[in-house]
Amino acid sequence: MSREMLQGTLDMLVLQILALGPMHGWGITQRIEQISESVLRVNQGSLYPALYRLEEQGWIASDWRGTENNRQAKFYSLTAEGTRQLASEKENWTRLAGAVGRILGAV
């Protein structure tokens, strides 16, 4: 299976990462790779359009802050609406994964 992921999945993963706390774009790619133990590799070219899409939909918000090395970076954080969206996407995913798992188990 390709290590690049599907569009919808990326959105959900971004929301999930941001649920842990505000983060900049680079950090998000690093976190996803770390947590997935490098199973998932983020297509960096499609990360930013995804961030802009999520922001326009009002699920995440952004602001410029200093990093630990005192560099200015654009940090994204989850909005209340985003939290709600994440919950429903997680639920969907779990349902879908469960269904797929049941089908695979049945064979």
Added chain:
Amino acid sequence: MGWRPRGQFEDEMDRELRFHLEQSAAQHIRAGMAPEAAHRAARQRLGRWEAIKDECRDTRRSIMLETTLKDLRYGIRVLLKNPGFTLAAVLTLAAGIGANTAIFSLVYGVLLRPLPYAKGSDLVVLHQKTATANDLRFSVPEINDYREGNKTLSSVVEHHSMVFLLLGTNVAERVQTAVVSANFFSVLGVEPKYGRTFVADDEKPGSDAVLVLSHNYWLTRHGGDPSIVGKVFQMNSRPHTVIGVLPPIPQYPQESDVYMPTSQCPTRSSARFQQNRNGRMMTVFGRMKPGVSLAEAQADLSAQAGRMAQAYPEAYPRERQYGIAARGLRDELTEKAQPLLLVLLATTGFVLLIACANVANLLLARLLRVERELAVRTALGASRWRLVRQLLAEGVVLSLAGGLLGVLLAPFALRMLVSFAERFTTRAAEVSIDTPVLLFSLALAVVTGLLFSLAPALAVSRVQQGAGRQTGSRSKGRLRTALVVAQVAVSFVLLVGAGLMIRSFQKLQNEQPGFQPERLLTMRVTPNGYRYQGREAFDVLWQKVLAKVREVPGVTAASTTTNAPFDPRGIVVGPGNVDFQIEGRPVSPGTLSPTVDLTSVSGGYFASIGQPVINGREFSDRDDAEAMRVAVINDTMARHRWPGEDPVGRRVTFDAGRNWIQIVGIVGDVKEYGLDKPVGDELYLPSRQGGFGNILIVRTAGEPLRMAEAVRRGLGEVDREIAVDRVSTISRFQEESMAPAKLTTMLLGLFAGLALVMSMSGLAAVMALAVSQRTQELGIRLALGAPQSSVFHLVTWQGVGMTLAGLVIGAAGAIALTRFLTHLLYATSATDAVTFAIAAILFLLVAVVACMVPAWRVMGIDPVAAIRQE
């Protein structure tokens, strides 16, 4: 989050991607890569910079569009779910935007649209002035002096108007003829619709006579015949060839039927006239050289006037204070209409503000009902910006619907408005609802929508700020009260304005004209001047005309005059002022002679129009050229020039004593130049001595216009080549003279009425809402034994209190604003206390009624049910 300006957006995107690359490269370096290779790897991993930015931009744009559409759809859905609210709001807005569209198209067409002349802003009109006259015409030597002696004008052209008979069809037709310089149209920059305009050769003496037709004349009298160029008409006993047709342009100083070069006018081309410095007949236009300002042209022309005064002291005596003024052509064309149009524009602007406040109040009231829904959505994480956007979208949908309806209604109002504006400016013909006007309406609708959804949007943002539900409603209550107070204040200003106009109009209507205008037929009678040589021939003709008309059955009296009372032309031009001297009162050198307005009337004139003879006698047909020269003066002149004396038997002269004229009678004052104009000194001469007037006045036994045909037939029997036009009645002239005041009053009254209805429905709605919100409290009061009437009063007084607050503010506003009405008012002060009082009382009465309706509902409150209400 939310919207950022484009430049900032691009900049942030670059900074963000740069940060990403640096971090990525740093990671590679930490892993042991050479810096250059690390950067390359990072760049490769990220992908193409521009492609990413493009995709980000697209994403953002499509989502913004999508949410906007979603908001609009949501707005439409909400509006359709509340048809009553939507209908009320759309109608209110349609009235407001429609009125503004109509008035703006008038303002745009008349005041703002560039003149349809090439570089119209460089065109000026010249006026000669003296101590007693503001607007002297020019003589030929004067035109030549200014043409040669100025340094600031690239060209100077002239215009005067004559009436000639045009023969070529079966009947003799009277045509208003403008006599102009050959380069008149090229200086104005007017291109003909057909054929050509004049060239220098047309003006040379002895060249073939040519005519250019005005657009309106060509359209109405020649059916818009495109092959008219080349057609030959008989005029002034010469063939005249049509060489061109003008486009539809505003004509200044007056509308003409045809144009001819100066050399074709018999008067203008006579050698004696051309040398006569005092033969002032022409209007003069100039085009300023590029870069010359009006002030510079004025200074230059004044210097030339000074040189002329020095060179010809007998024509410009020092005490006359001779001078010249240059004014922009645009100002000349529109000066009468401007104050009125601006008053109307301000009025409709106010009406729209009231409409906005009304819709804002309706939205606030509806918001209150869905407050719970909003609170839930906010708790669920709907962003404030999103909710505000939805409300704004709803507002814009509403106002666009209202605007569309308004623009559809505007043409109906416009037709009436154009005929109204025609009384003030020849530019009215240019008025139409076209692209700039539609853009204005669209902008107006959008701004209106944003404006009235602002209040609810603010209210929503307050809900979000976490304050409890209660405070939210209470502050909305305050906002609603403020809106109602503001509406009342603005409506009161409009009501006072309309009230002032109504009072002024009433006073105008109560003015006595000084004669009996009923059943007076009038028409202009023009004989072909070439068939009658000399004074005697005309004398015989006019005696025949009067004798013939008096024979017509149904005619009780007939006379002729040079100016009929209320004649539209007389009203425009106003009284003349002719120098005269009184016997025994020589005018000392260096002082001005007395002046008087002169009218020449036939025998029996005063009896025929019912103007009373106070003293002495009126003219008879025996006051002819052989008899002693006589005059009749009006009461005002008698009192002005001979206070405490009897003027009958006194003598005056108009030619420095060569001929003395004896005053034989005094007649009552007649307001012949308009009911709103003060009566000045009038002196009447008998037509057989002072010149024949061609306005026929006929007193009839029955309906005067029915007699017109019989009178016309009688005239035809006297001479087949007599042209008759401007057939009307004096009563009609009188109505016409009051029409501008009447229409202005009606328009302002209409808008004030609209404002009153809107603000009172706003008040009623707010009171109804207050009652329904306070049902519980009122129920408790009732349960505790408060009599129903006290609760009723409580509610009513609250509404009256709001109205009073609005009235106080409105009165202050009205005092500040009504002075702009001053010159539209007749014998009425702009701060007329009676009008203010009546308007305030009327307003309070309507307010009480508006509060009664919701207050009645209080009476129906069942205390127990009310308290249980959750």
